[in-house]
Amino acid sequence: MRVMVLGGTGFVGRHAAAALKARGHDVVIGTRHPRLAAARLPAGLRDCESRETHLESLTTRYVWKPLLVDVHAVVNCVGILRERGGETYDRVHHMAPAALALACERLGVRLVHVTALGLRREAKSGFLASKLRGERAIAATSADYSLVRPSLLDGEGGYGAAWLRRVARWPVHFYPWDARGLIAPLDVRDLGEALAILAEGRGRSDWREVELGGSVERTMVEYLGALRALHDGRRALRIPVPAALARIASHACDLLHATPFSFGHLELMRRDNCPRENLLPALLGRAPTPVGCEPPQLRPAYAFAAIPMGHETPVPPSPQ
Numbered sequence: 447m448r449v450m451v452l453g454g455t456g457f458v459g460r461h462a463a464a465a466l467k468a469r470g471h472d473v474v475i476g477t478r479h480p481r482l483a484a485a486r487l488p489a490g491l492r493d494c495e496s497r498e499t500h501l502e503s504l505t506t507r508y509v510w511k512p513l514l515v516d517v518h519a520v521v522n523c524v525g526i527l528r529e530r531g532g533e534t535y536d537r538v539h540h541m542a543p544a545a546l547a548l549a550c551e552r553l554g555v556r557l558v559h560v561t562a563l564g565l566r567r568e569a570k571s572g573f574l575a576s577k578l579r580g581e582r583a584i585a586a587t588s589a590d591y592s593l594v595r596p597s598l599l600d601g602e603g604g605y606g607a608a609w610l611r612r613v614a615r616w617p618v619h620f621y622p623w624d625a626r627g628l629i630a631p632l633d634v635r636d637l638g639e640a641l642a643i644l645a646e647g648r649g650r651s652d653w654r655e656v657e658l659g660g661s662v663e664r665t666m667v668e669y670l671g672a673l674r675a676l677h678d679g680r681r682a683l684r685i686p687v688p689a690a691l692a693r694i695a696s697h698a699c700d701l702l703h704a705t706p707f708s709f710g711h712l713e714l715m716r717r718d719n720c721p722r723e724n725l726l727p728a729l730l731g732r733a734p735t736p737v738g739c740e741p742p743q744l745r746p747a748y749a750f751a752a753i754p755m756g757h758e759t760p761v762p763p764s765p766q
Contacts, residue, residue: 448516449645452476452499453523455486457604458560461638462521463491469642474517476524499524501542502532510549519556519645522546527573527605528703535576544583551589558644559584563595563657564627564719571710585654592644597659597719598669600737601634606706614673619682621667622692625715630659631669632726633735640729657721660734662741666715672738 449466453459454475463473473494477483480496487494497513501524504510514520526538543559550557565578584591600607613619640658647653664672667684674682687695696709726734 447518447646448472448474449519449521450474450476450497450514450517451521451523452501453525454491454494454496455479455483456523457601457607458599458634458637458641459521459523460487460491460603461601461634462523462641463494463638464488465635465638465642466521466645467491467494469646471642471645476513502534502537505537505541505545507545507548507552510546511553514549514553514555517555519558519648520546520550521558521560521641521645523560523641525560525577527706527708528700529572535572536579539573539576540579540583543580544587547584547587547589547591550591551587554590556645556648557584557589557591558594558641559591560594560596560641562714563597563659563721564714564717565595569710569713571708571713573708573710574713590648592647592650592653593655594641594644595655595657595721596637597630597632597721599634599637600631600673604634607634609706610670611673614670614682615677617680617682619667619670619674619684620687621670621684622689622712622715623686624689625666625692625712627715627717628663628665628720629669629715630661630663630720630724631737632658632660633737636660636726636730636735640726643729653725656725656729657723658726658729659721659724660726660737662737663720664738669738672741675739 449471451459451463451473454463455477463475467473475483475494475496476499477496478500480498483496484492499513522543526533529535547557561577561581565574569575581593637658644653671681692712696707696712699705699707700709
């Protein structure tokens with residue numbers, strides 16, 4: 447099967463492309479800069495064909511048609527954290543995916559679209575609102591599609607993932623006071639494998655909406671602690687930041703394009719952001735790859751010794 451991976455040189459796209467190739471598929475890399483693609487791709491993907499794709503300009507189904515020649519499936523991993531010039535949230539997250547879905551509908555091409563968990567109509571973030579409009583536009587077509595909503599991603603080569611790993615090593619963790627929502631972090635390699643499997647799932651109506659996450663649910667500050675525990679057994683000092691100040695900081699980061707922290711992420715952290723039904727184990731046929739230090743297993747306070755009468759008597763642990 448010939449599969450185009452849009453955003454194929456990005457964090458998610460590279461792993462999706464690698465998983466597709468490992469499964470024997472012919473991969474086409476969709477990227478803004480085909481000449482620079484080889485430098486950003488792992489060695490195993492450098493022989494893949496590259497096609498130039500600027501989603502902010504691909505907002506009608508007609509312009510997608512030549513890009514989808516000989517393609518059987520498309521995996522769309524494109525997303526922007528912040529707007530730059532013509533790369534607006536609405537064009538990249540909504541209009542282009544809507545046009546792509548219409549083109550796939552006409553051409554009989556399967557579409558796997560990576561979106562996000564936690565999207566809701568009440569969201570004030572332009573990033574989140576545009577993602578939701580894109581989902582709804584795709585769902586309004588009769589294309590053979592899957593909307594894939596992963597939780598927070600960890601792995602090598604990700605801007606946000608690298609930033610969180612670095613922050614986790616700090617002796618002090620600042621976090622928004624009202625960021626009490628749960629997340630289910632997952633390894634980006636697991637997501638790439640799941641996307642490859644979904645691309646093969648032509649006609650699977652039960653895969654229209656696919657929510658994915660790791661096996662452990664944590665708050666953001668707990669997640670930072672789990673990352674820190676991989677390198678340092680000492681717990682960081684946790685300092686909550688007032689909600690108003692955290693919001694000001696998020697808008698400042700958006701304005702200055704500084705750090706991956708954004709107003710959209712702040713909104714997500716205020717609510718649970720976990721799969722309603724986690725399909726990752728079913729897709730992979732195994733448990734998700736652990737992310738961060740696994741929580742300790744609970745042990746009973748008492749040992750129980752069986753006696754011949756069929757009863758169990760609690761025996762206090764030895765003081766030694």
